[in-house]
Amino acid sequence: AQSVTQLDSQVPVFEEAPVELRCNYSSSVSVYLFWYVQYPNQGLQLLLKYLSGSTLVKGINGFEAEFNKSQTSFHLRKPSVHISDTAEYFCAVSDRGSQGNLIFGKGTKLSVKP
Amino acid sequence: EAQVTQNPRYLITVTGKKLTVTCSQNMNHEYMSWYRQDPGLGLRQIYYSMNVEVTDKGDVPEGYKVSRKEKRNFPLILESPSPNQTSLYFCASKGGYEKLFFGSGTQLSVL
Numbered sequence: 001a002q003s004v005t006q007l008d009s010q011v012p013v014f015e016e017a018p019v020e021l022r023c024n025y026s027s028s029v030s031v032y033l034f035w036y037v038q039y040p041n042q043g044l045q046l047l048l049k050y051l052s053g054s055t056l057v058k059g060i061n062g063f064e065a066e067f068n069k070s071q072t073s074f075h076l077r078k079p080s081v082h083i084s085d086t087a088e089y090f091c092a093v094s095d096r097g098s099q100g101n102l103i104f105g106k107g108t109k110l111s112v113k114p
Numbered sequence: 115e116a117q118v119t120q121n122p123r124y125l126i127t128v129t130g131k132k133l134t135v136t137c138s139q140n141m142n143h144e145y146m147s148w149y150r151q152d153p154g155l156g157l158r159q160i161y162y163s164m165n166v167e168v169t170d171k172g173d174v175p176e177g178y179k180v181s182r183k184e185k186r187n188f189p190l191i192l193e194s195p196s197p198n199q200t201s202l203y204f205c206a207s208k209g210g211y212e213k214l215f216f217g218s219g220t221q222l223s224v225l
């Protein structure tokens with residue numbers, strides 16, 4: 001069975017600073033990886049996903065993530081954050097062997113301060 | 115418009131009074147899932163379904179039931195709600211390995 005660990009529950013950062021949200025996973029099989037974002041009082045929406053191919057994946061709103069198989073990581077990065085990036089970010093994993101049940105991490109709250 | 119519809123949006127009930135939260139999707143997705151979201155605990159999966167008449171337990175199934183009699187609907191049933199089931203609930207669906215489509219959520223309070 002898969003599991004996901006998001007190492008930071010809260011990340012405060014100043015506007016225009018770079019940010020990295022960390023995600024590690026464990027699985028006995030090959031996986032697909034996702035990042036979802038939840039803005040205050042809203043549902044979740046897909047930020048980006050890794051299915052195959054290039055290990056550097058670009059998503060919406062200037063975010064990108066890099067799949068590192070040897071370190072079983074899928075960290076999310078943005079070179080310069082905005083106030084509007086304040087949200088909760090969830091890393092998720094599904095295995096490739098079936099239709100893919102999706103397991104989520106506990107989330108990281110990103111707070112961008114002026 | 116492709117969407118997952120959850121109802122109700124808000125629900126206040128009392129301990130022991132059976133309730134059902136409905137979930138319907140219009141995308142012909144085979145996979146549907148229920149999650150609960152609690153502060154500091156993230157999204158925890160309650161039940162999921164890979165297809166009609168196929169359901170499986172997630173991480174926190176105790177106190178919940180589901181059914182999948184038709185592809186579009188996946189209701190969540192709380193036969194005897196308790197205060198520890200007060201939470202924000204999300205239904206979601208997807209086709210294959212594509213993204214999850216989420217409902218707007220149901221905020222449940224059990225008094």
